[in-house]
Amino acid sequence: MLNETENNQNGEKSGNFGLPEDYFQKSAASLINRIEWLEEHKDYKILISFKDKQPFYVPVGYFESLDKKIELITYPQLFLLKKIPHGFNAPISYFNTAEMRELGQVIAEEEQFHIPVPKKNPFITERGYFEANEAKLKKILVPTKHKTKIVRLFSVRRLSAVAAALMIALGFWFYNFYFNVADTKDCGTMACIDRAELLKARAIENLETDELYELVNSKKLEEHLNTKVIDKKQKRDSANTLPEDAVDDLLDGI
Amino acid sequence: MEDKTILELYADEKSRNTALGYLITKYQQRLYWHIRKIVIDHDDSDDVLQNTFIKVWKGLSGFKAESQLYTWLYRIATNEALTLLRQKEKLQTSSIHPIEYTLSKNLESDTYFSGDEIQLKLQQAILSLPEKQRIVFNMRYYDETPYEQMSEILDTSVGALKASYHIAAKKIEELLVNT
Numbered sequence: 101m102l103n104e105t106e107n108n109q110n111g112e113k114s115g116n117f118g119l120p121e122d123y124f125q126k127s128a129a130s131l132i133n134r135i136e137w138l139e140e141h142k143d144y145k146i147l148i149s150f151k152d153k154q155p156f157y158v159p160v161g162y163f164e165s166l167d168k169k170i171e172l173i174t175y176p177q178l179f180l181l182k183k184i185p186h187g188f189n190a191p192i193s194y195f196n197t198a199e200m201r202e203l204g205q206v207i208a209e210e211e212q213f214h215i216p217v218p219k220k221n222p223f224i225t226e227r228g229y230f231e232a233n234e235a236k237l238k239k240i241l242v243p244t245k246h247k248t249k250i251v252r253l254f255s256v257r258r259l260s261a262v263a264a265a266l267m268i269a270l271g272f273w274f275y276n277f278y279f280n281v282a283d284t285k286d287c288g289t290m291a292c293i294d295r296a297e298l299l300k301a302r303a304i305e306n307l308e309t310d311e312l313y314e315l316v317n318s319k320k321l322e323e324h325l326n327t328k329v330i331d332k333k334q335k336r337d338s339a340n341t342l343p344e345d346a347v348d349d350l351l352d353g354i
Numbered sequence: 355m356e357d358k359t360i361l362e363l364y365a366d367e368k369s370r371n372t373a374l375g376y377l378i379t380k381y382q383q384r385l386y387w388h389i390r391k392i393v394i395d396h397d398d399s400d401d402v403l404q405n406t407f408i409k410v411w412k413g414l415s416g417f418k419a420e421s422q423l424y425t426w427l428y429r430i431a432t433n434e435a436l437t438l439l440r441q442k443e444k445l446q447t448s449s450i451h452p453i454e455y456t457l458s459k460n461l462e463s464d465t466y467f468s469g470d471e472i473q474l475k476l477q478q479a480i481l482s483l484p485e486k487q488r489i490v491f492n493m494r495y496y497d498e499t500p501y502e503q504m505s506e507i508l509d510t511s512v513g514a515l516k517a518s519y520h521i522a523a524k525k526i527e528e529l530l531v532n533t
Contacts, residue, residue: 147523166378167375
């Protein structure tokens with residue numbers, strides 16, 4: 101029978117293999133659990149057959165890189181911001197410019213002297229060949245398109261301007277139509293008064309001759325009389341002469 | 355590294371970051387697979403795992419050793435995974451099916467699923483279980499988690515968990531036999 105003390109290598113004796121705390125208790129619990137599990141599943145043969153087959157995978161190196169991903173946890177705000185892509189942008193063709201390609205070529209050439217790299221492709225071209233060729237080909241293959249200027253007829257600004265102009269015009273019209281105040285300026289003479297109104301008013305009948313004279317504007321009356329005289333004269337003259345059209349008609353008739 | 359040691363390291367401000375490192379190293383894989391079986395998709399699992407560790411880190415100072423660190427971590431991971439599933443379900447406005455149906459369909463074209471047809475059927479059968487029953491099944495079947503531990507994690511009695519597991523196992527076994 102083995103000596104219990106000799107076989108007890110847990111902590112009592114130094115220099116022996118150490119064991120984690122409560123190892124045997126945990127180990128026993130684990131074993132019991134395993135036996136219980138097997139007992140539980142004895143009627144589920146298909147499930148047991150699947151037990152050790154793991155169908156889920158992770159990307160290569162996922163768990164190794166997880167530490168780096170989570171290292172910012174002590175700085176929660178920074179950690180959350182890291183998930184958002186940085187706001188810096190570069191032009192689309194920035195990394196593909198001729199300069200960068202040339203630089204890459206120079207580096208490759210320099211490195212040739214240090215680390216001989218077997219060239220698979222023996223053919224070479226002159227520097228800048230592809231860039232020049234690209235420009236040449238574009239001229240031939242892609243016709244230049246004139247950019248037509250597009251003028252929008254119904255832009256918001258234009259429509260707003262038209263609407264404002266219409267409103268102003270309508271406003272003026274309304275003002276003139278509805279609020280046009282009649283010219284109450286009294287001209288002071290009978291020449292301004294409508295004949296019909298005069299008759300309606302029957303005021304003249306009651307006026308004295310002197311009052312009538314005061315009402316009349318002599319200048320206008322003279323003009324009026326003169327025009328009447330000219331009209332009468334013209335009528336007399338026209339009666340003796342025929343218009344030219346009438347003369348032509350007469351001549352055609354002959 | 356023992357949980358007790360990790361907590362002792364965490365208690366000291368100078369060694370707090372070291373404690374985090376040990377915590378992640380010890381639990382990341384176990385938590386990841388637990389989460390993965392719930393949310394299925396690798397990218398979602400990655401998100402949930404990181405959210406879990408953030409919550410653990412924030413709450414570790416308030417952790418009272420009334421329960422084991424392991425069960426506390428699992429509880430947070432389970433809740434985070436279920437929260438993600440509910441968020442995904444709300445976002446899928448065009449579908450009348452529950453989220454598990456979508457997960458089941460996505461499994462067929464999942465890059466990180468390499469199971470054969472039978473494995474696919476098993477996973478789809480598991481996804482057909484109710485949410486809690488599915489978690490119980492995964493924890494008992496794959497992880498062989500003792501019922502007592504499961505009871506602490508899921509806050510359910512041992513008897514209820516046993517009953518739930520046996521119903522789930524029977525259902526899946528029948529599904530696999532019939533296909």
